[in-house]
Amino acid sequence: xxxxIMNNMELPYSTIKETSENLKKKMVxxxxxxxxxxxxxxxxxQKLHAFLTINEKGALDDAQKADNxxxxxxxxxxxxxxxxxxxxxxxxxxxxx
Numbered sequence: 001x002x003x004x005i006m007n008n009m010e011l012p013y014s015t016i017k018e019t020s021e022n023l024k025k026k027m028v029x030x031x032x033x034x035x036x037x038x039x040x041x042x043x044x045x046q047k048l049h050a051f052l053t054i055n056e057k058g059a060l061d062d063a064q065k066a067d068n069x070x071x072x073x074x075x076x077x078x079x080x081x082x083x084x085x086x087x088x089x090x091x092x093x094x095x096x097x
Contacts, residue, residue: 011036030084034063037086
């Protein structure tokens, strides 16, 4: 599958709607999108320290699976509109002081 790669620096600033449309139009692959988010996390987390764990391999593996689904199932976005959109999961930890 051939993708028209967008400027990777712009990807983390796109809205979910814009990102979904870009995935549908094959302007970007889920793998490239995920890599751009991982790069942004790497850059910003040095200051923010917002992430305890970053599972880069798992994220890229899941991104490849999403790209495969997009390539093989026509109209996949009708049933899975958020397919390929990167998500950071936050865990709230309660501590006793």
